Amino acid sequence: MHLPPSAQPSHPAVRTSPAPAVDLPPAPKLTTEAIAALRAAGKVLLVQGAMGLHASDGLAGKVAAAPSGRFVPVGTISAVGKTVEGLVGEIRRARSEAPHGYVGVNLMAALNRDDFETLAKAALAEGISFLVQGAGISREVIRWCRDAQTPFVGIVSSGRLAATYERWGASFLVAEGSEAGGHIGDIDHPLAALVAEVRAATSLPVIAAGGIVGSEIGPLLRIGADGVQLATRFLACTDGDAHPNFKRMHLGKTEEDVVVITSTVKGMKARAIRNPFTEALAEGKAFPPKTKAWFYGREGYRGRRKSCIDCLARDLCICRESDFKESFCITDALLRAAVLGDVEEGLFYSGSSVTRIPERALEECTDAHGLVARLEAELGAWESVQ
Numbered sequence: 001m002h003l004p005p006s007a008q009p010s011h012p013a014v015r016t017s018p019a020p021a022v023d024l025p026p027a028p029k030l031t032t033e034a035i036a037a038l039r040a041a042g043k044v045l046l047v048q049g050a051m052g053l054h055a056s057d058g059l060a061g062k063v064a065a066a067p068s069g070r071f072v073p074v075g076t077i078s079a080v081g082k083t084v085e086g087l088v089g090e091i092r093r094a095r096s097e098a099p100h101g102y103v104g105v106n107l108m109a110a111l112n113r114d115d116f117e118t119l120a121k122a123a124l125a126e127g128i129s130f131l132v133q134g135a136g137i138s139r140e141v142i143r144w145c146r147d148a149q150t151p152f153v154g155i156v157s158s159g160r161l162a163a164t165y166e167r168w169g170a171s172f173l174v175a176e177g178s179e180a181g182g183h184i185g186d187i188d189h190p191l192a193a194l195v196a197e198v199r200a201a202t203s204l205p206v207i208a209a210g211g212i213v214g215s216e217i218g219p220l221l222r223i224g225a226d227g228v229q230l231a232t233r234f235l236a237c238t239d240g241d242a243h244p245n246f247k248r249m250h251l252g253k254t255e256e257d258v259v260v261i262t263s264t265v266k267g268m269k270a271r272a273i274r275n276p277f278t279e280a281l282a283e284g285k286a287f288p289p290k291t292k293a294w295f296y297g298r299e300g301y302r303g304r305r306k307s308c309i310d311c312l313a314r315d316l317c318i319c320r321e322s323d324f325k326e327s328f329c330i331t332d333a334l335l336r337a338a339v340l341g342d343v344e345e346g347l348f349y350s351g352s353s354v355t356r357i358p359e360r361a362l363e364e365c366t367d368a369h370g371l372v373a374r375l376e377a378e379l380g381a382w383e384s385v386q
């Protein structure tokens with residue numbers, strides 16, 4: 001069927017018409033006080049970290065609804081690269097799968113300013129358990145969260161930033177070590193030392209993130225974490241929306257398969273799986289933006305139809321700043337990986353824990369509920385020998 005350009009549908013992953021929010025109770029808020037009460041009851045927060053673009057879609061509600069004796073499972077939706085309708089659809093989907101569970105939204109402050117504000121306000125209006133700010137720092141978003149009576153969460157790589165966020169009114173913090181997947185900055189901040197530093201700098205609840213597998217949860221709780229955030233470990237869950245090739249790309253990997261690249265976003269370092277794309281980047285090849293009509297439809301991303309959709313804030317995108325002669329289009333590379341499963345030209349972000357994922361093939365992987373149960377058993381096994 002040939003459609004006129006204006007009627008060109010977007011990719012199903014964009015989900016342009018969200019299901020109506022029928023009969024959903026108000027989202028439970030993950031406040032400082034709620035976490036204190038859960039901790040007093042002996043519970044541990046298990047947060048599924050957001051993974052853009054599209055990599056963690058479908059998981060937040062399933063994680064938040066997972067039955068667990070020990071964990072309070074928490075799902076996080078990545079807002080990056082989504083249309084407003086797509087984000088609202090993903091929130092409603094997660095909330096209907098886990099009406100009483102904790103579902104938050106992650107938004108990178110490094111985004112185009114208008115997208116950042118529009119998506120943050122759409123998420124807050126929809127009703128979520130918390131909003132977490134990824135790469136970059138915007139103080140304004142804390143005010144928007146306060147106005148919407150929604151907990152704000154900061155991701156921190158130092159005790160100093162933790163103290164600043166506490167002063168600004170954050171409800172809890174994610175201490176993200178350099179073992180994490182995605183953008184990790186330039187600073188060498190291994191997780192255990194970072195958790196100790198952040199714990200000493202703030203009285204807020206601290207969630208440890210970066211390179212964690214089940215057997216490491218207990219030791220992190222012992223040094224003062226109130227919970228853990230895992231992303232890479234959730235990548236290959238059978239009920240996530242990511243392409244099967246994307247899931248396979250993270251299984252059976254060794255140290256030689258993991259590389260640190262220089263991202264388009266401000267030249268930050270980022271960990272990824274080695275493939276022809278990362279090898280070409282290492283040789284200095286540039287990947288200028290291509291049309292995204294296949295994903296967003298002919299109307300483009302929020303009406304932006306050019307190959308470059310201005311996804312990042314001005315002066316943060318090395319590719320655009322170099323007039324597309326250097327670096328790569330991050331939206332193309334991440335969409336190619338998670339949506340198309342393109343193992344040649346996709347960019348597969350990953351945490352250092354990818355080499356310790358016990359499942360070696362897709363057939364050995366479980367759904368999100370099964371993974372939460374596996375992690376609980378691993379925490380129990382560690383505790384039983386202490």
Ligand SMILES: Cc1cc2nc3c(=O)[nH]c(=O)nc-3n(C[C@H](O)[C@H](O)[C@H](O)COP(=O)(O)O)c2cc1C
Nearest residue numbers: 049050051052134180181182210211231232349351
């Ligand atoms: C594929 C992938 C995409 C990610 N995208 C984002 C993102 O958009 N925003 C963000 O704040 N963190 C992002 N992260 C970081 C995770 O949310 C999480 O904090 C971190 O990866 C935890 O470490 P782990 O993956 O080793 O468990 C991403 C991680 C991965 C693996």
